[in-house]
Amino acid sequence: MAAEVSTDVLVVGAGGAGMYAAISAARNGADVVLVDKSLISRGGATIMAQMTVAAAVGEQEPDHWTHHLRDTLEAGRGLCNEELAAVLCEEAPVRIREMEEWKVGWAREGNHLKQVMAPGHQVERCVYVDFLNTGPAVAKTLRTQLGRADNLRRAGELTVTDIIVDGDQVVGAVGLDVETGEPVRIEANAVILAAGGLTRLYQRNSASVNMGGDSYALALRAGAELIDMEFVQFFPIGHLAPRMVGMDPIMWDPFRYKLGGRLLNADGKEFVQNYGHAETTDKYTAPRDVVSFAILQEVAAGRGSPAGGAFLSFKHIPEDELRSAFGPVIDRLAENGIDLRERSVEVAPIAHYHMGGIRVNTRMETQVSGLYAAGEAVGGANGANRLSGNAISEAFVFGERAGRFAAGAAAGRDREWSDAAAESAVERIRASRDISATDYGPSLAGLLVDLQEIMWRDVGLLRTEGGLAAALRRIREMRREIGDRPSESDHRFALSMQDWFDLWNGLLAAETIVLGAIKRTESRGAHQRDDFPRTDPGQAQNLITRLEGDALCVETTALVKNPIAVEPLEANR
Ligand SMILES: Cc1cc2nc3c(=O)[nH]c(=O)nc-3n(C[C@H](O)[C@H](O)[C@H](O)COP(=O)(O)OP(=O)(O)OC[C@H]3O[C@@H](n4cnc5c(N)ncnc54)[C@H](O)[C@@H]3O)c2cc1C
Structure with a gap:
């Protein structure tokens, strides 16, 4: 039987990476289908991002992409795939300028792009759209370009549940139509996975x-x-207290950098400098892993804030400076009862981004012929710790490349849909309707909450062998509990089926984190082991995870090195 949809390139996920990939594949001559489990360009992280995008455009002060690369590699604590990191840094300025041509509206100062400092960068390198509008502006700009592209179809509310591989070649995907609960078979010569990260776990x-x-x-x-x-x-x-409604929990960063907000412990003292990275109030350069670790240690030493974090204070900033920097945001804070002239807020670490991910080469190819990946889904470029602002650049750069290379590979190939290869994926959706009305299976919502608690407690900021082993046991039990197909269907909007697929995927992804964290018996970047507090130079290796049958296997592999000299600086303007 023919598939319901047929195309050259299928893009899964319509965030920044997926939209860029779709635009790029279409302009390179491919027929493209872009799908998302949410509405196109409204789900995922991209639209939520409010802050900065790193690119060495060198308009604020002299800069060069090799300097951005140096900072990226340093933040990555020796584990970056240096080829991917170089592509990211070299092409980020090209994508920023293309977005500017598409009228994204990067903030300007006089006749140049305004660029600001962000943690881990040595120069003012990050562009943004004011006020806290970067993500929505990026999403809207890409959405407009999608509308202008030829040969590009879009479908929201379609959750891809399986990529279909026949032999060793991708032939398409199966998705769940969220409204009808029916399977949709999508035939494609190439599939780009741009379905984002995992921090919801x-x-x-x-x-x-x-x-x-x-x-x-x-x-x-x-x-x-x-x-x-x-x-x-x-x-x-991340915002911790007092309660704040309708605002991004990570909104404090740009204001801290812009104004010199002070991070204080319960004794009213700045402390980050005590954890191996000198910070001065005019240049907050300490990377995210260092600051998270410092807050954690202050709390453990009894010097935390009442809610279990640190204080962020802007009380020393004159009111007119506060108002000019915060703009309309200051009124939204006031609605939440937060007057920054009078009180500090409490902040604490919050899961935000995933450095690990799908292993690709610089053409964004995975090890499976016809399968590509882009955006936060990709691992390796940022090593053990991401430099702030690199994630949106990565979505643009890797998205553009994935679209271009996938279009090239898909061109001229005959489509080869295989119902036999897709059978179990289709059945997984259909069979859920045949289950007895009295057998509702485990509470999926309850299991998700359990999983989130376990991940936070045992696989979070500070890990131990005992905690990781307990997490692994419980995650494997939960995988057995939910079985290999949804146990009920509510036919309309397929909510419980979606919950089941979310959990099915989430549990597998969670197990990969735990297994990696057990295998890495050292502390490095965002991975901190209480029982192995030092970085072990002998573990300067990457960990590769694959699925063999139903079992996950993790092994070490050598780093991808690509030495590039740091160029002398001169203004690009
Ligand atoms: C609150 C917040 C603020 C941030 N601020 C910044 C910042 O200032 N600067 C910066 O560089 N980075 C920032 N980041 C990180 C950055 O936004 C992300 O890394 C980046 O946007 C990821 O883009 P993406 O396209 O890879 O994924 P996403 O934008 O997450 O898009 C993935 C899409 O895939 C869809 N999807 C998922 N599963 C499926 C499926 N099975 N089938 C179909 N569709 C699916 C989702 O609905 C979603 O639309 C921030 C992140 C967050 C959460």
Whole structure:
């Protein structure tokens, strides 16, 4: 039987990476289908991002992409795939300028792009759209370009549940139509996985509901490999208290850098400088892993804030400076009862980004012919710790490349859909309707909450062998409890079926993090082991995860090195 949809390139996920990939594949001549489990361009992280995008455009002060690369590699604590990192840094300025041509509206100062400092960068390198509008502006700009592209079809509310591989070649995917609960078969010569990260698996996170690890589970089940899954980035100064409604929990960062907000312990003292990275109030350069660790240690030493974090204070800043920097945000804070002239807020680390991910080469190819990946789904470029602002650049750069290379590979190939290869994926959706009306199976919502608690407590900021082993046992039990297909269907909007697929993927992704964290018996970047507090130079290796049958296997592999000299600086303007 013919598939319901047929195309050259299927893009899974319509965040920054997926939209860029779709635009790029279409302009390189491919027929493209872009699908998302949410509405196109409204789900995932991209639209939520409010802050900065790193690119060495050198308009604020002299800069060069090799300097951005140096900072990226340093932040990555020796584990970056240096070829991917170089591509990211070299092409980021090209994508920033293309977005500018598409009228994204980067903030300007006089006749140049305004660029600001962010942690871990040595120069003012990060562009943004004011006020706290970077993600929405990026999403809107890419959405407009999608509308202008030829040969590009879009479908929201379609959850891809399996990538279909026949022999060793991708032939398409199967998705769940969220409204009807029916399977949809999509024939494609190439599939780009751009379904984002996994931080929703943690109790305290900055994520949307769609960031539960689908990318990684889909890739593993298709036969692709993952890299360095143990590295989850905790954003150090996520909002903790007082209660704040309708605002981004990670909004404090740009204001801290812009104004010199002070991070204080319960004794009213600045402390980050005591953890190996000197910070001065005019240049907050300490990377995220260092600041998260410092807050954790202050809390453990009894010098934390009442809610269990640190204080962030702007009380020393004159009111007119506060108002000019915060703009309309200051009124939204006032609605939440927060007057920054009078009081500090409490902040603490929050799961925010995933450095690990699908293993690709610089053409964004996985090990499976016809399967590509882009955006946060990809691992390796940022090593053990991501430099702030690199994630949106990565979505643009890797998205553009994935689209271009996938279009090239898909051109001229005959489509070869295989119902036999897709059968079990289709049946997994259909069979859920045949289950007895009295057998509702385990509470999926309850299991997700359990999983989030376990990940936060045992696989979070500070890990131990005992905690990781307990997490692994419980995650494996939960995998057995939910079985290999949904146990009920509510036919309309397929909510419980979606919950089941979310958990099926989330549990597999969670297990990859735990296994990596057990294997890495050292502390490095975002992976901190209480029982192995030092960095072990002998473990300067990547960890590769693959699925063999039903079992996950983790092994070490040599780093990808690509030495590039840092160029002398001159203004690009
Ligand atoms: C609150 C917040 C603020 C941030 N701020 C910044 C910042 O200032 N600067 C920066 O560089 N980075 C920032 N980041 C990180 C950055 O936004 C992300 O890494 C980046 O946007 C990821 O883009 P993406 O396209 O790979 O994934 P996403 O934007 O997450 O898109 C993935 C898409 O895939 C869809 N999807 C998932 N599973 C499926 C499936 N099975 N089938 C179909 N579709 C699926 C989702 O619905 C989603 O639309 C921030 C992240 C968050 C959460």
